[in-house]
Amino acid sequence: MSDPSLNNESLRYDAPGELADVRAFVAARAAALGLPQGRIELLVLAVSELATNTLQHTDGGGVVRVFAQAGSLVCDVVDQGAMRQMGRSMPAAGATGGRGLAIVERVCDEVETAAVAEGTRVRIRLRL
Template sequence: MPETAADGMSYSVPDDLRRVRAFVTERALALGLPEARIDVLTLAVSELTTNTLQHTSGGGHIRVWAEDGRLVCDVVDRGVDRPFGRSMPSAEAIRGRGLAIVERVCDSVRTTRVPEGTLVRICLDL
């Protein structure tokens, strides 16, 4: 799917996270995601992009579009493969909840290596 300025944006510093959340919310509304699920999408994207900024260099890129009755969101960064399929960390754990939360709130999550690094694709049914 060709990207337009409307469906993608880059981020590189923590101050970009507010802009990322606004972008995702605006795109989700425009693409017909029910308002009750927009917070779920925003939470998942916020976890993924925060993870990018904490654990990789160079920031990342996000794309959001609708396809086959689903809202699709790709987060691409220079990180390594993410271990999905994990259990929720214990209450005493200091870190490690972000990816577990993403898996639980999205209808599907997958990751793949791409030339730029790693792509995490999350989908929510429209």
């Protein structure tokens, strides 16, 4: 994992044992950028779901970036995975998976995906 002091806005993660570090990094950046505590918890939940998907479904880990832009806190999760389909319905209670992206869409104000030079980016926004 990268040293977050090298770049205050981003953190690289490569292994499941680093998910706690990802959550702590996101929470600290969000607090520093002025996101209210209740919204920080939603952001951490969303990023945790995205980072877990990265580790379960891709090779090479990912990068999380957190920054403020135009009245919103923006968080990018970038990995080498395929483009994600948004607009998912919540799976049935008995389903064994498939809730992660549906949860992300429900707790964030905006969610978008894009192909970028580094791979695939999921960008989430929460209004400050």
